Amino acid sequence: NAGVTQTPKFRILKIGQSMTLQCTQDMNHNYMYWYRQDPGMGLKLIYYSVGAGITDKGEVPNGYNVSRSTTEDFPLRLELAAPSQTSVYFCASSYDRGEAFFGQGTRLTVV
């Protein structure tokens, strides 16, 4: 089992560009989450999903979009990147409210 896999690991974007952060899990978990973590700060929930076709906003959803067309994949889309979106992004999955497994993160810099 690979667990939760995030790609890419690092990315530099120019202001106004768009990109998709990929997240896939092979544990057949129904819940999936996206977080961002700014330097020296805690994790902030961006979006979450309780199953394919169902997504909901977290604490900081502005500037992001998600989709959940399959159980395995939960991509995060950044439209019109801004310097304020420079952060480390973590994806996670769990079975219901059980143990959540996290990916290794994507370090994004917007310049």
Added chain:
Amino acid sequence: DAKTTQPTSMDCAEGRAANLPCNHSTISGNEYVYWYRQIHSQGPQYIIHGLKNNETNEMASLIITEDRKSSTLILPHATLRDTAVYYCIVRGDYKLSFGAGTTVTVRA
């Protein structure tokens, strides 16, 4: 979900037990207490969770007070590798939201 309050930081001597407190005075009956930790810049790691009974696993013990308004995570024999930020989370529904956590430094 109920709000949690944790100390900002604490030190612990290697080999000794580390006791990490968490207050959650507004917790409701169907909300669980979860603990995660984050070592350096890695993704958070699950430690333990419980509803009302004390819980123990290979990593730690979780002691929840009878009124459920506070809890303590116990690392029985802290090692240098336990240096991390520890998050206490109260969770009732789908969301898993992190606060600021406690920075624990284990010293030799």
